[in-house]
Amino acid sequence: MTTEPGLAPGPVDAAPGAAAGQAADSRLPARARRRRWRRAASIVLAALVLAVAAASLLVARDARDAQAALESAAARVPALQAAVAASGDHATLTAQLDGLARDTATARERTNGPLWSLGARLPVLGPNLDAVARVAAALDDVARDVAPVLADVRTAVAATGHADGAVDVDALREIAPRVSAAHTTMDAVTTSLSTLDTTRLLARLAEPIETLRTRVLDMSGAVATADRATTLLPAMLGADGPxxxxxxxxxxxxxxxxxxxxxxxxxxxxxxxxxxxxxxxxxxxxxxxxxxxxxxxxxxxxxxxxxxxxxxxxxxxxxxxxxxxxxxxxxxxxxxxxxxxxxxxxxxxxxxxxxxxxxxxxxxxxxxxxxxxxxxxxxxxxxxxxxxxxxxxxxxxxxxxxxxxxxxxxxxxxxxxxxxxxxxxxxxxxxxxxxxxxxxxxxxxxxxSEQAELSGTVIAGTFLSSPAAADDVGVFFDDPVVGKMSWYLDTSITLVTSQCTDRGRLDTIDVTLTSTAPPDAATLPSYVAGLWTNPVPPGTVRTVLRVAGPQGEPTPRFERDGQGFGMDTHPLAGRSMASGTITLAPGQSTTVRVTVTASPAAGRGEGARPAGSLWVWSTPTAHAGGLLTATVPRCAP
Incomplete structure (x- = not known):
């Protein structure tokens, strides 16, 4: 080993400069050392600010892309529902499905990264990012796993007729497992979206999110119906015997x-x-x-x-x-x-x-x-x-x-x-x-087994026995007169107000009954106008109004045209049903105001029906249907 003249071999100092620097730094005044640390901290902070700004820009970009995709998807849902329900053009239906799948896939991709997940944990902004991500994921699940199945059901139903008029029950049974799987997916989507609290969202975001959620949840009924239909119809149409x-x-x-x-x-x-x-x-x-x-x-x-x-x-x-x-x-x-x-x-x-x-x-x-x-x-x-x-x-x-x-x-x-x-x-x-x-x-x-599947559906009529109807209100009409004067009865049922109070949610419903009978209704045939032996003159519209509140809740309160209205009250299957008779001469009209206390669960949006909704059953007449669904607030516990 050779060395330069004047240098002896020996251990080499690993960091002579560092040692010298440390020595020099130790000789610096304390104020100078603090300035150096502040400068370093400023550099680190600036880097962090730049990183956060870049992340914010990326999240903002993703948010804009997701918003555009979700708006496009939301616009497609009503048209898709109509196309599935009707016998429209198959090519149009296919185009709507393809477009929906593209939109929802884009929205899900833009709201599914690590930056978005971190943002969803932030205060204030976090719930908004989380809501957008959940709606995007739900829509994508519907687009991939539910909507195509509904379209196939519609196609199968349209093609099930044989030349002899029979329904192809084998085709219905063949598609039933896929419909059942779609129903399972839809249940998961419904559960995820039902827990969204739009009251915590920014005002400009709350309304479109609520609209999207409502449109998705509206499809859940169609999926459940398709599942029951493909499961029940083959047997009910005699596939296993007459x-x-x-x-x-x-x-x-x-x-x-x-x-x-x-x-x-x-x-x-x-x-x-x-x-x-x-x-x-x-x-x-x-x-x-x-x-x-x-x-x-x-x-x-x-x-x-x-x-x-x-x-x-x-x-x-x-x-x-x-x-x-x-x-x-x-x-x-x-x-x-x-x-x-x-x-x-x-x-x-x-x-x-x-x-x-x-x-x-x-x-x-x-x-x-x-x-x-x-x-x-x-x-x-x-x-x-x-x-x-x-x-x-x-x-x-x-x-x-x-x-x-x-x-x-x-x-x-x-x-x-x-x-x-x-x-x-x-x-x-x-x-x-x-x-x-x-x-x-x-x-x-x-x-x-078939009745168990039907119970709680819109065609079952299980107002008293179904848990799904426990929070619903009933407004019914009975004609106690032998005649056909109900033809001249116009009815209107409207939700006037729904308010959160210290007693829970109170729903105020107006029930208006109007006789459209002509002035000479008494001259109509007796089988229409009623016999003279009836308790009212011929040509009179006489109606027994029956109102049932939610299960387990107090008897509703009643007013008729601004005055107190006494009703006979009796228990019925866990409800309180009140009955009162209304007599109308030709051209007369009256309004009964009903105030109903919602169940605590329904008031919080945790009842059997979708959060923020009230169902009022009624008697279908010649001129009005038998179900009102209305939007109501969700009240804090």
């Missing part, structure tokens, strides 16, 4: 709580997807039973008497359709000696919607009326069905009561026969869904 059903044809011209009186009963037979009419019987041709065909629970009997269990016309006096249907099945078994697999109910408004799908039908007239009118049949269409069935058969056509019932039954038979050959499946389902949403179509199965 089925027998009764159809109760309800007449809204004489109201009962669940709709109208039973004007006719039609027997149907379903086998291997094919449905055919066996026979129809006028309600007046079925016997009056001297004793109840089944025991009513004491609370129901106290309010409605035993008439629902003895008179076929009064089967629909109860708001609980399974009770109505089970009694109808018993009456049929005792009078006709046949057991049935289920009972359906419908009314002229629902029938008119079906005729809009099938086209008009020619219904034979009773011989006496055919001779008097000089024609053998009457053409009934979607345009005139309600007017003919609810009014003209009793007035201008001058049918006898039993002839009117028979004509109604014949019309149902004709419409059912046209369903086998003239109905598009998707259009028919859309018509039935519209009627079901107004409580004009009800279904009950005598098979417990």
């Amino acid at each position: 089925r027998t059903y009764l159809v109760l044809a309800l007449t809204n011209a004489e109201l009962r709580t669940g709709g109208g009186i039973v004007g006719a009963v039609v027997e149907l037979r379903a086998e291997a997807g094919r449905v055919e009419v066996v026979r129809e019987i006028a309600g007046s041709d079925l016997p009056v039973f001297p004793t109840p065909v089944a025991e009513l629970d004491p609370q129901t009997a106290q309010i409605f008497s035993d008439r629902p269990a003895r008179f076929v016309q009064d089967l629909s006096m109860t708001p609980e359709f399974p009770t109505t249907a089970a009694l109808a099945a018993q009456m049929w078994a005792q009078s006709q000696g046949e057991q049935v697999d289920g009972v359906l109910a419908t009314d002229p408004v629902a029938l008119a919607r079906i005729l809009a799908v099938t086209g008009p039908v020619d219904v034979p007239l009773p011989p006496s009326r055919a001779a008097a009118l000089g024609v053998a049949s009457l053409s009934v269409s979607a345009d005139n069905a309600v007017q003919v069935l609810e009014h003209e058969v009793y007035t201008s056509l001058a049918f006898a009561p039993e002839e009117a019932d028979a004509f109604f039954g014949a019309l149902v038979t004709q419409a059912a026969s046209h369903l086998e050959s003239d109905a598009n499946g998707a259009d028919l389902l859309a018509a039935l869904a519209a009627s079901a949403s107004e409580h004009r179509v009800r279904v009950w199965s005598a098979h417990p």
Whole structure:
């Protein structure tokens, strides 16, 4: 080893400069050292500010992209729902699905990075970022796993008809597992979105987020319906053996709580997807039973008497359709000696919607009326069905009561026969869904497993028994007069206010009843105007108003036209039901204001219905549907 002259070998100093620097630094005054540390801290802080600024810019960029994608997706949802429900162009439906998938994938990608996750933990801004991310993820799940399945269901339903009019039950069973999986996904989406508290969001963000959430949640009902339909319909349409059903044809011209009186009963037979009419019987041709065909629970009997269990016309006096249907099945078994697999109910408004799908039908007239009118049949269409069935058969056509019932039954038979050959499946389902949403179509199965699936749905009519309806309010109408003056009853049910108070959420509902009867209503045929033996003069609209509050809550408070209004109150299935009679001369109108206390869970937005919603059931009339859904506040505990 060689060395430069004058240098001896030995250990090398690893950092002579550093040691010298430390030595020099130690000799600096304290003030200089502090300046050096402040300078270093400033550099680090500046770097952090730059990093935060860059991250903020990236998050802002992602937020703008996500917002644009979500707005585009939200705009597509209503059109997509309409396309799925109707028999529109398949290419248009496909384009909407593809566009929705692109939009939601973009929104999810832009809200799914580490910077966004960190931002979601910040105060103030965090809940807003979290809400956008959750909505984006929910929409993407719907676009990928739910919407395409709904579109396939619509396609399958539209193509299920055979040439002989039968429904392809095998096709429904084939798609059922996919629909069930979509239902599971939708349940998860619903759970995630239902916990979003938009009151914590920035004002400019809260409204669009709420709109998006509402539109997504609106689809959950369609998914649940599709799941039940593909699961239940094959068996109910006779895929596993023949089925027998009764159809109760309800007449809204004489109201009962669940709709109208039973004007006719039609027997149907379903086998291997094919449905055919066996026979129809006028309600007046079925016997009056001297004793109840089944025991009513004491609370129901106290309010409605035993008439629902003895008179076929009064089967629909109860708001609980399974009770109505089970009694109808018993009456049929005792009078006709046949057991049935289920009972359906419908009314002229629902029938008119079906005729809009099938086209008009020619219904034979009773011989006496055919001779008097000089024609053998009457053409009934979607345009005139309600007017003919609810009014003209009793007035201008001058049918006898039993002839009117028979004509109604014949019309149902004709419409059912046209369903086998003239109905598009998707259009028919859309018509039935519209009627079901107004409580004009009800279904009950005598098979417990099927009935368990139906319970709580819009077609089940389980106002008293379903936990899903526990927080709902009921406003019902009964016509106690023998006549058809309910045709002249206009009803309006509106939510006036909904307020958070120290007693919980209070909902104020106005129920307005108006008689549209002409001044000379007393001169109408007695079967319409009512007999002189009735407790009111002919031509009078007399209505028993029945109001039921949520389960477990106090009796609602009532005012009529600004004055106190006394109502008889009785318990019914955990509710308090109040009843009061209103009499209206031609042209008169009255408003009953009802104040209802919501259940604590519903008031907080944690009830059985979607947060911030109130459901009010009512009697479907000839002119108004049977369900009001309204937006209400969510109140703090």
